[in-house]
Amino acid sequence: MKRSNPFPRPLRACRPALAALALAALAIAASACGGSPTPPGTAAPAPAAAPLEQRLALPDIAEPMITAGTTVLEIEGLQVVHRRTPGNDVVAAGVFFTGGARHWRPETLGDERLALQVLAAAGPAHLTKDEFQAAIDARGATISAASGREFASVAAVSLIDDFDTIWALLVDALEAPDLHPDEIALQRARQLTRIRSELDDPDSAISILARRSFFAGRPAAWSPLGTLETVDALGARDLAVALDALLVRDRARLVLVGDLDPHHVQRAARALLDRGVLPARTPSEPAPLPPLPDRAPTVEVIPREGLPTAYVLGYFAAPAPDHPDHAALTVGVRLLSDRFFEEVRTRRNLSYAVSAGLGRIRENVGWLYVTSTRPEEALTVMIETVEALVAGAVSEQDVAEQVESALTALYMGLQANQAQASMLARWLAVTGDVRWADAHLERFRAVTPDEVRHAVDRWLRNVHLVVLAAPGAVDADAFPLR
Structure with missing residues (x-):
């Protein structure tokens, strides 16, 4: 096991630390905007992407607040991030897959999201859907999945006493998901309904249309939901291919937040590694994208x-x-x-x-x-x-x-x-x-x-x-x- 980027300071489990955490979230989710009148057709110089050397250098943080109590490990090539929260009985843990839209294929858009929704709903092949959901519900836990332009995830939330059981269910589902035709049909219908709903609602529709126009020809233009045409054509084979592209060690990051000791964290990682859920093969990397072209308003x-x-x-x-x-x-x-x-x-x-x-x-x-x-x-x-x-x-x-x-x-x-x-x-x-x-x-x-x-x-x-x-x-x- 290789240890890297340790954060040994104890968690400051108090309002200032959480307030700092909130402010950091603002940094990546803040809102606001603006504009100003210039003669029509007059284009101001477009701001070029800053070269690497002009990006902020990552400094040593003398008094980390957000990452206080956080340890970053590398276990056989799997990056593991654990934020310990002493006295908190809830554990949130998930496997997050990097790459996002850059790995999507235009002819099968929506396959990643559909595959993950089927996996999180139906569970592993050795259990029925009802058995899988009953095991989760009996412990007041959740297993969910998401697909976005930056990353995808399969995550669980449970009480610490139930974490081993719930994590085993999640790993089982990742190892051998039940891609049953009935569940695929159900989740596909829900995804198609959401696509139609977004296109019918003017607020949602303009967001889709503006993104497609601004990012034309680039993966950022695509919706994780896919299109009516691509999703309607997806089958079990397409979903299996999508999951195979995700389940690669180099793309996976294990993130855990809860009052788990280091041995518990390592067991969670080993459950993924020892059963071959995340094979150590090199993922196919898409070609680098050129910068966004300069454009006039x-x-x-x-x-x-x-x-x-x-x-x-x-x-x-x-x-x-x-x-x-x-x-x-x-x-x-x-x-x-x-x-x-x-x-x-x-x-x-x-x-x-x-x-x-x-x-x-x-x-x-x-x-x-x-x-x-x-x-x-x-x-x-x-x-x-x-x-x-x-x-x-x-x-x-x-x-x-x-x-x-x-x-x-x-x-x-x-x-x-x-x-x-x-x-x-x-x-x-x-x-x-x-x-x-x-x-x-x-x-x-x-x-x-x-x-x-x-x-x-x-x-x-x-x-x-x-x-x-x-x-x-x-x-x-x-x-x-x-």
Whole structure:
């Protein structure tokens, strides 16, 4: 067994530690946005992705808060992350698979998600579905699965006294999943229903359409759900191929949060390794993607009959969480989101829903969103708000208030062990090292008003607007561009 990146400090099982954990989650899930008027057709220089040497160097953290009590091990090539939570009777543990959308195939989109949903619902082949679910329910536990653009997962939550039993069930399901035709048909029908529902709902539809347009020709454009055509054609063989591509040691990360001793953690890892669930073969790596191309700000109008209001979503390229500008942009977009609400909704009554956001993936984006019967006017106000911020409307108090509000908003959501496990897994998937949680926290707390203005001005440019509206309801040339 090889030990690497140890974090020997004991867990600070108190509010400050969890508050810090909440703030770090903000770093990869924060929201807000902006824009500003420039003459139509005028393209500002696109911010290039920072070369490796310009990314934040990962510093030694003298007083880690988020990773306090966390140990990172490597056991026969399997990376294991354990955050010990003394006195907590709940254990959250999961196998997280890196790579995400880069490993998907366009002809079988949705296969990874469908395969994992069948696995988590039906369990191993040596048990019936009812027996599998009864064993879980009898212990008040859960086994669930997820598939996303950055990583996929199969995870369990149980009381510590039941962990061995529940973990054995999860490993059994990974080793020999029951890909029964009836369960595949049931889960496929549910997945198709969700796809149709998202396409029918204007808010969901514009998100899908804007992503497809902005990331055209790249895996980031694809939905984990797949399409109606690809999912409808999936069968047991397709799901077996999808699972085979996932279950590779080099792609797997075992993350556990709970009051487990080191021997218990090693037994959980050995259960995966000794039974050959994660073979040590080299996964097929997709070709590296070129950088996103430079683009001018654009407006794309998509007509849809019967809409009483217009839906506007604008994407812009944004820095990844380990980029030097990410922390400052996080503060900036949060400020803008608050000011959009005040200026667009409260003062002018132009919209009942206006917001902005910053993504949490490596090929990252930020966005502007508004729904309005006067979308051109609403977006003009939003962009004027961005320009005011860039011109100097940011104080030290503004920055401090955003940090405090983030702690308050996210503290409760990260008390659960499963939320902490998910956060650690995401930092692993996006940056490759859980210590970025603490590094980003330190950077976030050190952000200055000048850095906020610079980050917003640099990144919130060349916005690609997609407008979903009734035919003839909007004029594409009337939208301001930045």
